[in-house]
Amino acid sequence: MQQQRPSPPDRAIDDAVAALPDDAVRARDTHENAPAIVIRADRVREVLSTLRTAAALDHCSCVTAQERDDRFETVYHLTSYDDRTRELSVVVPTPKADPVGESAAPVYRTAEWHEREAYDLVGIEYEAHPDLRRILLPETWQGHPLSRSYDQDKPQVVPFDEAKRPEDLDTDAAGGETMLLNIGPHHPATHGVLHLMVTLDGEQVLDVDPDIGYIHRCEEQMCQRGTYRHQIMPYPDRWDWGGAGLLNEWAYARVIEDLADVEVPEYAQVIRTMCAELSRILSHLLFTAMYALDVSGEFTAVFMYGYRDRDVVQDILEDLTGQRMMFNYFRVGGVAWDLPEPRADFFEQVCAFTEELPSKLDEYHDLLTRNEIFQARTVDTGHLPPAVARDYGCTGPVARGSGIDYDLRRDDPYGYYDELDWDVVTEDGCDSYARVLARLREMEQSARIVEQCVDLLEDWPESERTVQANVPRTLKPTGECYRAVEGSKGELGIYIRADGTETPARFKIRGPSFSNLSALPAMAEGETLADLVATLGSLDTIMGEVDR
Amino acid sequence: MSRTIGASLGRDDDREVTCVACGETLRRGDAREYDKYGDRWSREGKSFEYLCKPCDSDLCHQPRDGLEETLVAAEAGRVDRDAFLRRVCDRLADDGESTRTETE
Numbered sequence: 001m002q003q004q005r006p007s008p009p010d011r012a013i014d015d016a017v018a019a020l021p022d023d024a025v026r027a028r029d030t031h032e033n034a035p036a037i038v039i040r041a042d043r044v045r046e047v048l049s050t051l052r053t054a055a056a057l058d059h060c061s062c063v064t065a066q067e068r069d070d071r072f073e074t075v076y077h078l079t080s081y082d083d084r085t086r087e088l089s090v091v092v093p094t095p096k097a098d099p100v101g102e103s104a105a106p107v108y109r110t111a112e113w114h115e116r117e118a119y120d121l122v123g124i125e126y127e128a129h130p131d132l133r134r135i136l137l138p139e140t141w142q143g144h145p146l147s148r149s150y151d152q153d154k155p156q157v158v159p160f161d162e163a164k165r166p167e168d169l170d171t172d173a174a175g176g177e178t179m180l181l182n183i184g185p186h187h188p189a190t191h192g193v194l195h196l197m198v199t200l201d202g203e204q205v206l207d208v209d210p211d212i213g214y215i216h217r218c219e220e221q222m223c224q225r226g227t228y229r230h231q232i233m234p235y236p237d238r239w240d241w242g243g244a245g246l247l248n249e250w251a252y253a254r255v256i257e258d259l260a261d262v263e264v265p266e267y268a269q270v271i272r273t274m275c276a277e278l279s280r281i282l283s284h285l286l287f288t289a290m291y292a293l294d295v296s297g298e299f300t301a302v303f304m305y306g307y308r309d310r311d312v313v314q315d316i317l318e319d320l321t322g323q324r325m326m327f328n329y330f331r332v333g334g335v336a337w338d339l340p341e342p343r344a345d346f347f348e349q350v351c352a353f354t355e356e357l358p359s360k361l362d363e364y365h366d367l368l369t370r371n372e373i374f375q376a377r378t379v380d381t382g383h384l385p386p387a388v389a390r391d392y393g394c395t396g397p398v399a400r401g402s403g404i405d406y407d408l409r410r411d412d413p414y415g416y417y418d419e420l421d422w423d424v425v426t427e428d429g430c431d432s433y434a435r436v437l438a439r440l441r442e443m444e445q446s447a448r449i450v451e452q453c454v455d456l457l458e459d460w461p462e463s464e465r466t467v468q469a470n471v472p473r474t475l476k477p478t479g480e481c482y483r484a485v486e487g488s489k490g491e492l493g494i495y496i497r498a499d500g501t502e503t504p505a506r507f508k509i510r511g512p513s514f515s516n517l518s519a520l521p522a523m524a525e526g527e528t529l530a531d532l533v534a535t536l537g538s539l540d541t542i543m544g545e546v547d548r
Numbered sequence: 549m550s551r552t553i554g555a556s557l558g559r560d561d562d563r564e565v566t567c568v569a570c571g572e573t574l575r576r577g578d579a580r581e582y583d584k585y586g587d588r589w590s591r592e593g594k595s596f597e598y599l600c601k602p603c604d605s606d607l608c609h610q611p612r613d614g615l616e617e618t619l620v621a622a623e624a625g626r627v628d629r630d631a632f633l634r635r636v637c638d639r640l641a642d643d644g645e646s647t648r649t650e651t652e
Contacts, residue, residue, distance in 0.1 A: 355580055358588040421612075444589045455609045 010086050016055035017088075020047055026093075032258055032481035034077075034087035041094045041101035045128075048076065048090065048107040056080050057088060058390055060108035062482060062510035064495045065118030067147050072099040072124050076111070077482045077495065077510075081390055081404060084411035089482070094124060103129035110393030113518040121146040136213035136547060146221070178206060181529070185214050189294050189533040192543030196520075196536070203528045208521045212546050219548040223507040228256055228475040228498075229332055232507075237326040239511060239545040243282030243310065244488035246275050246317075248545075249330035251492045254414055255483035256332050259498050260475050265466040266416075267457075268334035273416040274350075274453035275320055275329065277446040278313055281357075283488035284439045284446075285310045287540045288364060291436065294537035295377045302367050309360055312353050319346060332475065334468030339457065347454050354447045354454075361440060369437060378433035382523045382535030385430055392522065393515035396490025397442060398539055401435035403428035408486040420452045432538035439540070476502050482510075489513045489540055511545030569603035580604035614643075 017025070017037055024043035029036040039047050051057045057078040064075040076090040092101045103126035104111035115126045116135035123144030126132055134141060138158045143150045178199050185195040193214035199207040219235055226232040236252050237245035250272060257264060264272075289306025292299035314324045319340045321329035329336050340346050368374050384394070389402045399406055407424040409417040425441040427434035477498040484493030490512030499505040516539045524532045561577030568582060579598040581588060588596070599607065622635035 351580075358581070358591065361589070362591045419612075452612070455611070458609075459611065 010055075013051075013055045013057070013086060013088050016051055016057075019054060020050055029089075029091065031089045032479045033483055034089050036075075036089035036091055036480075038091045038093060041092050044090075044092055044102035044104055045107055048078075048104050051078060051088065051090070052107055055086075055088070056082065057086065058082075059084075060104065060110050060114075060393055061484065061491060062493050062495060062508065063104070063111055063114030063118060064482070064506065064508040065122040065124050065146075066497065066506045066508075067096075067122060068093075071096060072122065074101055074115075074118060074124055075480075075482075075495070076104055076108075077493070081399075081406050084406070084408060087482075089480075099123060100125045100127060102127050103132075105129055108393070109391040110515050110518060113514065120144065123147045134213075136216040138213075145218070177201060183532075185211075189537060190543075191290060191537070191541065194517075194541070194543055194546075196532075198529070198532065200529060203530070205524050205527050205529055205532055208524045208532070210517055210520055212517070212543070214547065215543055216547040220507050220509055223509075224504050227502045228260070228477070228504070229471070229473065229502075232256075232504075233330060233332070234326065234328045237328060239509065239548065240283070240488065240542045241325060241544060242286045242488070242542055243313070243325070244279050244542075245325065245327045246272075246279035246321075246329060247283075247485060247487045248492060249327065250276055250415070251483070251485045251487065251494050253330045253332060254485055255481050255494045255496050256475070256477070258483055259477040259479055259481045259496060260332070260471075261477075262333045262469050262471055264334055264469055267460055267465050268467050268469075269416045270453050270456050270460070271335050271339065271467070272330065273420070274450050274457070275317065275335075276415070277449045277453075278317055278350075279327075280446050280488045281443050281450075282310055282313045282317070284443050285313070287439055288368070288436075291537045291540075292368060292374075295534050296373055298373065299368065302364065305360070305363065305367075309357075316346075316349055316353060319349065331468055331471075333471040334466070336467075338465055338467050343458075347458055350450060350454055354451050357443065357447050361443060364440060369433070369440065375433065377531070377534050378431065378436060378538065379429070380431050380433075381527060381531040382432040382435075382538050383430055384519060384523050388522050389519065392519035394490070394519050395512050395515065396487065397425075397435055397438040398490060398516045398519075400424070400426045400442075401438040401538075402430045408484055408491060412484070414485060416453070416456075417449070420449055422448050422452075432534050435538040435540075474502050476500055484510065487512055487545075489542060489545070490516060492545070509545070509548050511548060513539070513541040513543070513546045517541045517546055565598040567600040567603050568597045569599055569607060572600050574598075574600055580608070582608070 024039050024047050025037050026040060027038040029038060057080055059079045059081045060076055061079050062077040066073050071093045074092040078090060079087045094101050101124065103115055105115060112130060113135060115129055116132060118124050119132055120134040120136050121144060140158060141156055142154060178201050181198045181200055183196040183198055184190040185193045195211035197209040197211060198205060219239065223232050223235055232252055233249055236248035239248050285306050289303045292302035317327065318324045321327040384402050386402045386404050389399050389404060395406065403426055405424060405426050410424050422445045425438050425445060427438045478500045480497045482493055482495040484491045492512055493510035495508040496504045497506040520536060524535050561575060563576045564573050565576050565579050566573050580601060582597045582599045584597065618636060618639055621639060622632050624632055
């Protein structure tokens with residue numbers, strides 16, 4: 001079941017790399033997941049443009065910045081929406097004395113936010129970046145916390161700018177005809193702590209500037225201080241409190257199992273697949289419940305139905321994992337323990353849920369998607385064309401709602417997904433309505449997967465029920481690896497640079513909501529203010545994985 | 549409690565239904581819904597039948613081992629429906645025969 005790595009050589013990538021100017025490429029390398037090239041910092045745009053067009057590497061999945069012993073480094077993790085197994089890491093080293101490279105934002109729009117984060121946390125600067133300023137930390141922060149010279153004891157002064165009167169801010173480019181409106185950071189429609197600075201011309205949105213970082217809690221640094229074997233796994237649950245924790249745990253499990261060359265037993269893969277899909281249903285039900293309220297206060301019945309149905313799933317997952325939210329059930333090499341006894345009762349509990357789900361989902365459609373008010377709020381609002389979605393690195397139901405047929409469970413298979421009968425859901429409406437439909441239909445597919453897993457587990461011979469591989473007590477892998485799974489919000493990736501010690505030298509998280517949210521301005525500008533909330537809600541962002 | 553929730557969804561768990569496989573009469577809440585078209589997710593304009601749990605588990609949860617090979621061997625999608633079904637039935641009958649022989 002484990003994927004064979006590294007990826008097979010790709011002719012188109014090889015040809016495109018060979019066609020790059022000799023003086024642009026400094027070296028070739030290999031990461032655990034993909035080949036890598038090291039390029040000059042002043043040729044980034046040229047190289048990435050060539051790779052994007054000639055090798056069809058149209059998805060900049062993640063950008064990792066880090067400080068090494070003798071240099072700073074930016075790694076662009078490139079892949080393709082049409083074939084996720086085609087990957088290339090583009091490494092851009094910059095000297096310690098002058099950490100400046102060219103920005104990739106003109107080639108991949110998604111790099112704009114990633115490079116802002118790299119500047120904010122590590123201190124690398126990017127020439128020709130359209131808006132290089134801090135993104136997670138306050139503007140007044142002194143130093144870059146992930147650089148080695150950072151003084152952790154230095155006192156910091158953080159002003160509360162949100163209290164500033166809008167008229168005192170220099171945001172009016174239209175000579176007094178516009179109005180600045182702060183939405184959040186504590187507005188209920190932001191589902192967490194998100195601040196949108198919205199410039200309005202009457203009811204029309206001229207500009208949206210998402211201000212994130214309010215719940216930045218140094219998750220990457222905390223993971224870098226944890227040992228691989230047990231101390232990191234509890235953290236991924238905390239990047240998503242909407243129920244998708246098990247999917248997040250899988251992201252870490254996948255990358256460390258590749259790095260440490262751990263083979264997961266087939267039985268454990270089936271259990272993982274089943275509970276991960278229950279976790280996805282939990283997350284999508286939360287979205288459905290909350291989005292009903294986002295769109296109209298009249299939909300409180302849907303909100304309560306959503307919570308009622310979530311409770312059934314939470315009971316199942318509590319019986320399995322012992323927890324209702326912060327599951328911590330995955331282990332490196334498998335899962336923590338076997339299914340609860342008596343097994344027949346557990347299967348009956350799961351089947352009772354999947355038995356009822358079709359009629360319940362039909363009810364959600366009656367109340368929401370077939371409702372005229374709901375349609376008026378969501379059809380043709382929050383328009384996200386597929387080309388824009390790709391440019392911003394959108395994934396998950398947000399991308400699939402724009403007709404992009406991209407799902408890591410199928411396109412870069414892991415777990416037991418490739419053995420089961422299910423479909424990737426796409427909707428081509430490119431609007432908020434399509435994103436809702438995509439999630440509701442995805443729950444159907446998740447239930448199909450769960451039912452098939454139950455059938456398999458019921459018949460699994462008792463003597464072959466191995467829940468964990470034999471993993472050494474202390475793991476000290478070496479190498480660099482970027483791996484991703486299909487989280488509830490999209491592509492959840494983790495890059496680890498392992499240096500042979502028992503903790504990661506660099507642990508970088510690619511939260512799908514981070515990229516999906518970065519597309520909000522492109523979706524909302526030109527729309528009316530009332531549609532902005534419906535558009536934001538339709539992205540189903542969770543700030544835990546945005547701010548980390 | 550389940551009756552209240554079921555009723556809110558237009559369902560009544562206490563209503564009696566009949567298992568279409570064995571004919572037993574049972575509470576809806578104890579039965580499994582069955583769609584003769586094989587798609588319980590598309591519900592518009594449909595009425596559903598029911599199976600008791602033992603019949604559902606016997607008839608609707610077949611092992612998937614060998615399914616892919618059977619479909620390929622029967623040339624699914626390449627031959628017409630009748631020929632496809634005949635080939636699948638023949639193959640399943642052959643498999644059943646060989647299993648019985650091995651057991652004996």
